[in-house]
Structures are given as structure tokens and as C-alpha cells.
Amino acid sequence: MKQLTKAEEEIMHVLWLLESANVKEVILQIPEPKPAYNTVSTIIRILETKGFVSHKQEGKFHYYFPILKKEEYSNSSLNKLVENYFEGSFNELVSFFIKKNDVKLSDIEALLKEIKK
Template sequence: MKQLTNAEEEIMKILWKLEKANVKAIIEEMPKPKPAYNTVSTIVRILENKGFVDYEKQGKGHVYFPVVKQQDYSNQTINTLVDNYFQGSFKSMVSFFVKKNDISLKEMESILKDINKKD
């Protein structure tokens, strides 16, 4: 799976949220200042070429929908981060974030409780 640019990821987040949308609907979800229609249309076509979205013909236009699930992309992105910056060690990554964000023992216990609930 290819990595997305920030602009591509922003559009994918909108498509994951809406599930299906034309370019106009995507633009409506974007913050001001709104990008040009052609810019968003071009990015959506790039996402289609990368295999992230597909479309259905609707009248004269297209309605786009995600082909890649957000969870799958998130997992791949996190794995790439761990591989590239933490030598493949999730333990090193967690340790880094705990130290960097000054997480207390109480917060760590709460995080571990949440993790154990999901098992």
C-alpha cells in the first residue's frame, strides 16, 4: 500500500467519513479557504490511480468511495512509522511517547486497563 500525501490523506478522511461523495460534497467538508474544484478532482483521480478510491457513474458525474479501509491504512502507516523510526520495535515507540509526553504512572495504568478491556 502506498503512502499518501497530506492533501490525499485529507480527502481520504472525508471519504471515509462520508462513505460516498462527489467532488462538490468533498469540497463542502473541507475547511476554508476551500480548494479549487479542479484541484480536488485531480487529487481524487490520483487516489483512484493509487487504488484507494473507485467511483460509480451518476448522471454526468462520478460518485467516489473508498476502496481501502481507514483501519487498514492506519495500521500500515503505524507499522511504517515503527519500522522507519523505531527499528521495528513497538516497545521503543511506546517508551518514546511516554517519555516525550511525560505520562504519569496513573495514566499508564489507565491505558493498560483500556488495552486489557479490548482483549
């Protein structure tokens, strides 16, 4: 799966949130400073070319919607992170995260209980 640039990822998060939107609606969801209309339009067309987004036309507007689910992209990105930085070991990732973020034992126990369900 292709990776997204930071700008593409920001647009995808908006489309995942809204499920379907035109360019103006996407821009409204982006924090200040807002990008130009043409910039967002170009990024969305790139996302469409990459196969992340499709559109339907209603009157003179194009409404864009994600083809790829957020969970699928998240899983692929996490797997790539584990491969590239933690030698393919999920245990290494979790260990690193726990050490660097001062995770409490009670949080780990709660997570384990949630996983066992």
C-alpha cells in the same frame, strides 16, 4: 502499501467520514482556504489510480468511495513509522511517546486494563 501525500490524506479523511461523495461534497468538508474544484478532482483521480478510491456514476455525477478502510491505512502507516524511526520496536515508540508527551501513570494503567479486555 503506498503512502499518501498530505493532500491525498486530507481527501481520504473526508471520504472515510462521508463514505461516498462527489467532488463538491468533498470540498464542502475541507476547511478554508478551500482548494479549487479541479485540484480536488485531480487528487481523487490519483487516489483512484493508486487503488485507494473507486467511483460509481449516478446521472452526470461521479460518487467516490474509499476502497481501503481507515484502520488498514492507519495500521500500515503506524507499522512504517515504527520500522523507519524506532528500529521496528513498538516498545521504543511507546517509550518515546510517553517521555515526550508527559503521559500520566493513571493513563497507562487505564490503557493496560483496556488492552486486557
